[in-house]
Amino acid sequence: MTSLETGLKAVVVGASGGIGLAVAAALEADRRYASVIRLSRSQTGLDLVDEATIRQAASDVGDRFGTIDLVFDATGALAMDGQGPEKTIRAIDPAAMAKQFAVNAIGPALLLKHFAPLLHRDRRAVFATLSARVGSIGDNRLGGWISYRAAKAALNQIVRTAAIEIARSRPLSLVVALHPGTVETSLSADFSRNHAVFSPAEAAAKLLAVLEGLDSSRTGGFFAYDGQSIEW
Numbered sequence: 001m002t003s004l005e006t007g008l009k010a011v012v013v014g015a016s017g018g019i020g021l022a023v024a025a026a027l028e029a030d031r032r033y034a035s036v037i038r039l040s041r042s043q044t045g046l047d048l049v050d051e052a053t054i055r056q057a058a059s060d061v062g063d064r065f066g067t068i069d070l071v072f073d074a075t076g077a078l079a080m081d082g083q084g085p086e087k088t089i090r091a092i093d094p095a096a097m098a099k100q101f102a103v104n105a106i107g108p109a110l111l112l113k114h115f116a117p118l119l120h121r122d123r124r125a126v127f128a129t130l131s132a133r134v135g136s137i138g139d140n141r142l143g144g145w146i147s148y149r150a151a152k153a154a155l156n157q158i159v160r161t162a163a164i165e166i167a168r169s170r171p172l173s174l175v176v177a178l179h180p181g182t183v184e185t186s187l188s189a190d191f192s193r194n195h196a197v198f199s200p201a202e203a204a205a206k207l208l209a210v211l212e213g214l215d216s217s218r219t220g221g222f223f224a225y226d227g228q229s230i231e232w
């Protein structure tokens, strides 16, 4: 957001999660934001695998605000149904892989479908979604986690494609995928050994600062918590 604007309205999706909770708190503490709506599966019933709940949530936000300045999507999953990410292609399970795509790629695509129409047409408006560096194809040197990696790579393509389309009607929009770094949340608890770990509050501050520093010329990009662009 440009620093002089006030009365801003934000929606945080996945506000029940480690990073989402911290992002919502940081926005609420920011005097430029007049309203921050927290949406989540566990607290408000927005389930990424049930489009009707997304449509309803967007319709409710539209009824209340008309247009909005920021949608921050902090949803996502690594382990699902107690099953962690695969270490080898021998462990590929089609149902588990489909669920990864449903939550990490198709869900955010549906958020774009239903929330992008609420972004301002005539001034800056941001849609940011949490991807992961492991979704980068060019940066993949370790292998493993094939379903999560592939779903995040798909998410990155969805963001890029949607950004191009959204820019036609909203030339000041910024639609981006973000990598938060390794953040101390329930998602990372079993996998963060040997990695630098940020607290959720630190990650939220860094990610919001990255958004502040980007203008619409950077729409469709994939950025890390330090503002660096990540290769696809």
Ligand SMILES: NC(=O)c1ccc[n+]([C@@H]2O[C@H](COP(=O)([O-])OP(=O)(O)OC[C@H]3O[C@@H](n4cnc5c(N)ncnc54)[C@H](OP(=O)(O)O)[C@@H]3O)[C@@H](O)[C@H]2O)c1
Pocket (backbone or CB within 6 Å): 013, 014, 015, 016, 017, 018, 019, 020, 040, 041, 042, 043, 046, 047, 048, 049, 074, 075, 076, 077, 078, 103, 130, 131, 132, 133, 179, 180, 181, 182, 183, 184, 185, 186, 187, 188
């Ligand atoms: N933590 C890290 O180190 C790290 C690193 C790289 C990328 N990321 C990405 O950052 C994002 C947030 O991660 P986190 O660490 O904050 O995880 P988290 O604490 O586990 O939070 C995950 C959030 O996703 C929501 N969610 C999961 N499935 C959903 C569904 N079907 N419908 C709606 N909401 C759903 C959860 O909602 P409920 O709890 O309400 O069900 C929760 O709000 C993810 O996309 C993750 O891939 C995290």
